[in-house]
Amino acid sequence: MKIAGIELRRVAMPLVAPFRTSFGTETERDVLLVRVDAGAAEGWGECVAMSEPLYSYEHVDGAAEVIRRFLVPILAAAPSVDGYAVGELFEPIKGHPMAKAAVEMAVLDAQLRIAGMSFGGFLGAVKETVPAGVSVGIMDTIPALLTAVESYLAAGYSRIKLKIEPGWDLEPVAAVREQFGPDVLLQVDANTAYTLADARHLARLDPYDLLLIEQPLSEDDMRGHAQLARVLQTPVCLDESITSARAAADAIALGACSIVNIKPGRVGGYLEARRVHDVCAANGIAVWCGGMLETGLGRAANIALAALPGFVLPGDTSASDRYYATDITEPFVLEDGHVRVPTGAGLGVTVDSAELSARTTATEWIPF
Numbered sequence: 001m002k003i004a005g006i007e008l009r010r011v012a013m014p015l016v017a018p019f020r021t022s023f024g025t026e027t028e029r030d031v032l033l034v035r036v037d038a039g040a041a042e043g044w045g046e047c048v049a050m051s052e053p054l055y056s057y058e059h060v061d062g063a064a065e066v067i068r069r070f071l072v073p074i075l076a077a078a079p080s081v082d083g084y085a086v087g088e089l090f091e092p093i094k095g096h097p098m099a100k101a102a103v104e105m106a107v108l109d110a111q112l113r114i115a116g117m118s119f120g121g122f123l124g125a126v127k128e129t130v131p132a133g134v135s136v137g138i139m140d141t142i143p144a145l146l147t148a149v150e151s152y153l154a155a156g157y158s159r160i161k162l163k164i165e166p167g168w169d170l171e172p173v174a175a176v177r178e179q180f181g182p183d184v185l186l187q188v189d190a191n192t193a194y195t196l197a198d199a200r201h202l203a204r205l206d207p208y209d210l211l212l213i214e215q216p217l218s219e220d221d222m223r224g225h226a227q228l229a230r231v232l233q234t235p236v237c238l239d240e241s242i243t244s245a246r247a248a249a250d251a252i253a254l255g256a257c258s259i260v261n262i263k264p265g266r267v268g269g270y271l272e273a274r275r276v277h278d279v280c281a282a283n284g285i286a287v288w289c290g291g292m293l294e295t296g297l298g299r300a301a302n303i304a305l306a307a308l309p310g311f312v313l314p315g316d317t318s319a320s321d322r323y324y325a326t327d328i329t330e331p332f333v334l335e336d337g338h339v340r341v342p343t344g345a346g347l348g349v350t351v352d353s354a355e356l357s358a359r360t361t362a363t364e365w366i367p368f
């Protein structure tokens, strides 16, 4: 496929409510979108890097610069590209998986729209809908948390994930269990907020029958997670630590996790995300699809990925209105606790040009 040029576009996506984690509070996403003009079709990619390097070392301005200075020239020099070639071409550039993933996603979308193939069909989806979990931020009070959880359960969400940090962990988990009973699928995400010294404290979560505890320790502490996993009954799930299929294989071999949260942006793209899925499946490790507050573009791609056979736990693939009052594509809605896998060519969603224009804060066209 020959590319005529690439557009980098920033859109402001205000959240319906502040979303607080152990590393900060989000009220608006500053999203970098990548649009590839491949002549017969255009393709969209979404960069999941946040405004500040608090989830990972990447941040949105840095990702835009890496794409503009290093990835675009490589793509422009290639006589022809497809989704598979992009990963190979970008190999010499170290790191920056979220920047790379956004470009690969746009190339894949264009390529699949031209081929008339859906993202799910291309990746190997085996389901038409996937169960939707929801991530619930740290709140000011327990009553506020219970009100939020009640609304999500009433909406039909299949699984509740609570953000935790030191000082907000045992009490919110106990309160949710007390209020909503033992059958609600419940898990927690610490975003690296604890250390091995907290092992005994985290073991006090065991009686609450959690599905998993996500990324309790630092992203580079594989041995610490392996030690912690030997102390806890609650299964350890890794997110920030799993930066590639090889990292997943290492974590599994070390016993650092028994469940993996897969995020395509964190691992460099949807093809690497599928390789993580395959490594985990080969080792009997359950996976689920994480989220980075994506617009309908990234959400469409994530839901397609979540339809692969190894995704046996509900992901953070919520309905669009969990974060956004209106989206830049048609919204994903909850149907009996599930979201529907798009079947159209490419991502299977259409960018609403009026919504896109209304939210655009910057755009730059780079001709090849």
Ligand SMILES: CSCC[C@@H](NC(=O)CCC(=O)O)C(=O)O
Pocket (backbone or CB within 6 Å): 019, 021, 026, 055, 134, 135, 189, 191, 239, 290, 291, 292, 293, 294, 316, 317, 318
């Ligand atoms: C702003 S927090 C983004 C990272 C976080 N993501 C979520 O909690 C899910 C967000 C979503 O529903 O998209 C995680 O560590 O898993």
Ligand SMILES: [Mg+2]
Pocket (backbone or CB within 6 Å): 189, 191, 214, 215, 239, 240, 261, 290
């Ligand atoms: Mg996480």
